[in-house]
Amino acid sequence: MEIKRQLMVHNMLPEGSDALTINSGTTHHSKQKTATVNYKGVKFTPEFIPQAYVNKKDWRQLTAKELACLAPNEDRNDFNTIYLGEIPEALQACFETLHLVESTNRDEVFDRLEKDPPAIQKATELLNEFLLPKSNSKKFNFHCIGVNHPNLELVASNTTMLAVGHKESVRKLLGLHNDGTQLMTIKTAHEFGNRISINLGKDPRYFLFVNLHLMEAYKMLQERMSADEFMAVNITNIPAYFFSHFPDYPVLKVQQKQYQYYIAATDNCFHDGSTLGNKNLDITMVYFGSFQY
Template sequence: MATLSMQLSSETKELLPGVVLLQQHSQTAGLSGPRVSLSDGSCQATALTNIAASYGSGAVVPRPPWRTLAGSDVATLVGAEPIEVGQWVAIVQVPERILRHFRAIRDAGLQNKSADVVFQLAGSEEYALGLRELLAEMTARCCKPRYDGAGINTRPTGLSTCTVNSNTGLLTGMHVDTFYSRELELRALSPNRICINLGAEDRYLLFVNLPLREMRRQLEQLGVRDARINDTGRGLAWAFFESFPSYPIVRLRIAPGEAYLAPTENVVHDGSTEDKRLIDITLTILGTFAPDTFRDGL
């Protein structure tokens, strides 16, 4: 991994070089707003009284307002070279030949059906056929897809972040995945994920554009030495947000029929349904996706 030399302060509002957004295709039709926007930093969910009760203790969320990506932040985030392993995010268009198998689920989203209805449809033979075709496509491209630990998910509307702690039923806020639980130095080599928007509206991917190693380096340069900086579960992320509350969170808009690819074991992230009116539906698959895998689409 290339050494990043810039040093953050508690007031930094500009993006540092790190995780890059690859421009995989040019489609922007159907987007109701800018593709990328930045938060005004982060804060604990308890600071936002309208959502505080829905979150677990210590949970961190993006701090509004949002601003459109502009100026030097564009060059920092979009399409930088070289592309480091585990340090890139991409959007791809899912072709109709695959999406057609999920039409019943997509129609359920358009009609704002319940999560129970969506999961019932996910048990159909048509869904299974679509999934087999999708996995075969990924296998042919040497992506080593895995279906365990992933699948169809639904989320309610209006959530600043949308991942729920299954033990408490409360929202987790910004977090890093731990399916593989690799040590920090190997996090960038973890499999990544593809997440397809099967809903009827745009949704968001939220992420901090710094890999975990860089987050820890920034904390060490600031003089933070407590045990949290070695806790890749959540301690490192919470220490970073506490020390750099003005650092922006990236919000990436994903249109219906699009998918994002992201190294969710190596970046702090979450989804968001904040502007949605209809049920949020996604299909997620873990795998080993390279930057060039879907350069011409799925």
């Protein structure tokens, strides 16, 4: 199935289009072998929630036609465009002083952050200088430092019901998903801004996404499903419905090297992150806002 002219990609990465690959679609997690995590004496095969769908692994470079389909135009904004780039050298140098890449677990990451308040203050100032020109509303907020094991097919999980200090092996991965909450619907998901996620880890990581607005996926389902079945589609279950009806719609993958970022309206598209093939701890910094450039 060919990709549609929907979400655009504004790519400022040094690697250009070489940072992007595309596949032939998705499959239910039970139909594809999951990689085993084996890190610092911890070995387990991640489990997924029952309704999770995952990307197929037949990645290839994009054709000229596919790249043209993703090319940005002057109508780009915070919900119709994925922005890719690299943080400024001064900010990179500031993060280098924290030695986060020497961490081997989540606790070590936060210990290093807590032990150097001046560096954190400097990083915050430089981040504000970097983000302010990209912010529509001039308002943005720090969301989290994300820490994941290496060699995870996909990284997102719902940890709200898990005990503090839980083992990574008990997490249930969501599969490709959208970040919608009870505050929004499929029709309003595009109104909630976007996020920037910066790779602070040693290894490259990957951002996977389907280049469709949530409303377009909704319309496609309406055309494919019976009226009674379509009535059940909502912002929570739309990924499972979409991937079961359109398993051949391609997924795109962006390689994020250290200090590279993506900006995406993750409420408004199917997506996930991946550390597959990595050997070192995955560390990201995430801000919420309404970013574009």
